[in-house]
Amino acid sequence: MQETGSISIHTENIFPIIKKFLYSDHEIFLRELVSNAVDATQKLKSLAQLGEFKGELGELKVRVTVDKEARKITISDHGLGMSGEEIKKYINQIAFSGATEFVEQYKEKDAATKDQIIGQFGLGFYSAFMVAENVEIFSQSHQEGTEAAHWICDGSTSFTLESTEKAERGTDVVLHVAEDSDEFLEEARLRTILTKYCKFLPIPIEFEGQLINDTSPIWTKQPSELTDEDYKKFYQELYPMSMDEPLFWIHLNVDYPFNLTGILYFPKVKDELQFSRNKIQLYSRQVFITDEVKDVVPEFLMLLHGVIDSPDIPLNVSRSFLQADAAVRKINTYITKKVADKLNDLFKKDRAGYEEKWSDIGMFVKYGMLSDEKFYDKGKDFVLLKNVDAKLFTINEYTEHIQANQQDKDGTTVVLYTNDAEQQHGFVAAAQERGYDVLNFDQVLDPHFVGQLEQKLEKTSFKRVDADTVSKLIEKEGTTESVLTEDDQTKLAEVFKTAIANEAMHVKVAALSPQDAPVVITQNEFMRRMKDMQRTGGGGGMQMFGAFPDSYDVTVNANHPLTQKVLADGGDKLAKQAFDLALLAQGMLKGEALTAFVKRSTELL
Numbered sequence: 001m002q003e004t005g006s007i008s009i010h011t012e013n014i015f016p017i018i019k020k021f022l023y024s025d026h027e028i029f030l031r032e033l034v035s036n037a038v039d040a041t042q043k044l045k046s047l048a049q050l051g052e053f054k055g056e057l058g059e060l061k062v063r064v065t066v067d068k069e070a071r072k073i074t075i076s077d078h079g080l081g082m083s084g085e086e087i088k089k090y091i092n093q094i095a096f097s098g099a100t101e102f103v104e105q106y107k108e109k110d111a112a113t114k115d116q117i118i119g120q121f122g123l124g125f126y127s128a129f130m131v132a133e134n135v136e137i138f139s140q141s142h143q144e145g146t147e148a149a150h151w152i153c154d155g156s157t158s159f160t161l162e163s164t165e166k167a168e169r170g171t172d173v174v175l176h177v178a179e180d181s182d183e184f185l186e187e188a189r190l191r192t193i194l195t196k197y198c199k200f201l202p203i204p205i206e207f208e209g210q211l212i213n214d215t216s217p218i219w220t221k222q223p224s225e226l227t228d229e230d231y232k233k234f235y236q237e238l239y240p241m242s243m244d245e246p247l248f249w250i251h252l253n254v255d256y257p258f259n260l261t262g263i264l265y266f267p268k269v270k271d272e273l274q275f276s277r278n279k280i281q282l283y284s285r286q287v288f289i290t291d292e293v294k295d296v297v298p299e300f301l302m303l304l305h306g307v308i309d310s311p312d313i314p315l316n317v318s319r320s321f322l323q324a325d326a327a328v329r330k331i332n333t334y335i336t337k338k339v340a341d342k343l344n345d346l347f348k349k350d351r352a353g354y355e356e357k358w359s360d361i362g363m364f365v366k367y368g369m370l371s372d373e374k375f376y377d378k379g380k381d382f383v384l385l386k387n388v389d390a391k392l393f394t395i396n397e398y399t400e401h402i403q404a405n406q407q408d409k410d411g412t413t414v415v416l417y418t419n420d421a422e423q424q425h426g427f428v429a430a431a432q433e434r435g436y437d438v439l440n441f442d443q444v445l446d447p448h449f450v451g452q453l454e455q456k457l458e459k460t461s462f463k464r465v466d467a468d469t470v471s472k473l474i475e476k477e478g479t480t481e482s483v484l485t486e487d488d489q490t491k492l493a494e495v496f497k498t499a500i501a502n503e504a505m506h507v508k509v510a511a512l513s514p515q516d517a518p519v520v521i522t523q524n525e526f527m528r529r530m531k532d533m534q535r536t537g538g539g540g541g542m543q544m545f546g547a548f549p550d551s552y553d554v555t556v557n558a559n560h561p562l563t564q565k566v567l568a569d570g571g572d573k574l575a576k577q578a579f580d581l582a583l584l585a586q587g588m589l590k591g592e593a594l595t596a597f598v599k600r601s602t603e604l605l
C-alpha cells in the first residue's frame, strides 16, 4: 500500500504560525512525544489487564535516542501501536485539528494572554514540527494481522502513508531536526529537558541507554507505606541544591470532587525576606507542567515546597480563566484546609516540637491568617505569641495570663508589646516591675498582625510599651495625687520647656509614682502607627500624618524627688540633665547632644 493525501483542516499553513509564536517554548515537543509514548504503553497495559490483549507485553520502556550526524531524534515505545488507518484518524485528524484549534484560539488573544498560553497548552503530537522539518512514524499495532505503517509529513497538509516492515510492536517517531533547531541535537540539552519534564513519568524512560525517571514517586504511594526518611529523600530529589531538611510535610490525597495528590513541604526559612527559589512543582499525571503555581496554590502558601499532581487543573487556558475556574478554587480551599489541619495536629500532638519549630513556621501562620479569613479561624487556635522571656502562648492562654493584671478601668484588656526589646529596655523593665507581661512583636509581619488581632479580639487593645509612661499604659481606677501645687506644676513645666527648647517635645507634668522615672519620653500609639503605615506605603489619607515631624510627649513626674529638686533649684541645667537621661535610656541621645551631656555630667559630678 502506498498513499499520498491531503489533511483536511480549516487553517492552511498552521505550521509557520506555530513555529513562530511558540519560539520560546520549543522544548516541550519532547514532553509531548514522550507523554504520548507513555500513554500508548499504559493503554496496552490496561488492555492486558482487562484480558483484551493476550500477547507478550515484553519490556515496556520508552527509548529516546539522538543521532547528531544524521540529525535525527527517535522516540520509541512498545505500546499499543497504530495501524495505517489509525494513523490517519489519530494523527491526521486529531493531532492536526488540535493544533488548528490552538492556532485559532491563539490568534484571537492579546499579547499578554499569548504568553500565558504558551507552555500551558498541550500541543500534542504536532509540536514535533516546532523543531523538525520532517517527521516519520513507524508503527506496528498490537492487533494481530495488521500491517506495519510508515507515515511521513513535513508539517504541511500533505502526507505519505505506506506499509512497511517493523519487527516489534509499538511506535517509533523519528524527527528530522530542522536547521534552526540544532540545539536539540545536543545530548546534554535533551537530557536536561527529559529530566525537567519526565523525571517522574510512570513508565521507564531511557535516554541513550540511561534511565531518566523514577516511575513511582512517593506522592503516588500511600502515606502508610512511607517513612520520614522517604519523604526527606524525595525532598532532596526534588531540590538537589537544597542544604536544609524540610521541617515537616503534608501528603495530599483526594479523589473527590477533584483529583489531586502531592506532597507539600514546610522549609526552614532562614530569614523572612529570603524568597526561595525552590518552588512547588505542578504535574499532571506525573508529567511536569510548570512551577508557576500561582492561582492553584493560595498566595500565602507559595513559600512551601513540593509537588502537586492533578489531571483536573486545566492547563490549556489562560491565567485569568484559571483564577475563575471552579476546580482551581476548590483545590485552593482544600490545600488551605489541609495545611491548617496539619498545623493544628502538630500543635495538639506535640506541643514541645511545635514550639521548637515556631520560629520557622510562625511567618506562614501569620501570613495565612492575614490573607485568608478561613485560615484565620483555624490559625487563631495554634498561632503562638512570644513574650520577652521567650515563653510561648496561644491567644487564649495569653489573654488568661494577663487578664487579672492588665485590665484598665473600662474592662479592656491591654496587651503590651515591644518591637525592639533592646532599644525599649527601660520601658519593658518598668512594665515588668509593675507585674505586666510584654510580648515580642519584632517580625516584619507583626505590625499587620497586631492590627488584625486588635480587630478580631473583643475588648482588647494593643500598646507598644513606649507609647506612654508605665502608669498610663493601662489606666486603672484611682489616680496618684500630686505632691506639687498646681502653680508649682506650671512652673516646673516652664523650666523643662526652656531647658529642652524643642517644639517637637510636648512637655507635661503628671503625678506618677515616685518609683517611676523622673522624665519619660513617649510617642503616642496612634500617631506612631499612622506614621509607620505611611512609611510602609499605607498611602491615601495617611499622607497627612507622614507630613508631621515626629513628635513626642515628655512626661515630667511631679512626685519624683529629682524633679522637686529641679523646682527648688530653678535653673535649667538639672532639667536638661534629667531630659537627656530619658533620651539616653531610649537610645535617642546622639552626636553633639551626647557630647554636651557627657561634659555636663562631669561638671555636675
Ligand SMILES: Nc1ncnc2c1ncn2[C@@H]1O[C@H](COP(=O)(O)OP(=O)(O)OP(=O)(O)O)[C@@H](O)[C@H]1O
Binding pocket: 032, 036, 037, 040, 077, 079, 080, 081, 082, 090, 091, 094, 095, 096, 098, 122, 123, 124, 125, 126, 171
Ligand atoms: N506513540 C503513540 N502510540 C500510539 N498512539 C499515539 C502515539 N502518539 C500519538 N498517538 C495517537 O495520536 C493521538 C493524537 O496525539 P496528540 O498528542 O496530538 O493528542 P493527545 O495525546 O490526544 O492530546 P494532548 O494534546 O494532550 O497531547 C493520540 O490521542 C493517540 O491516539
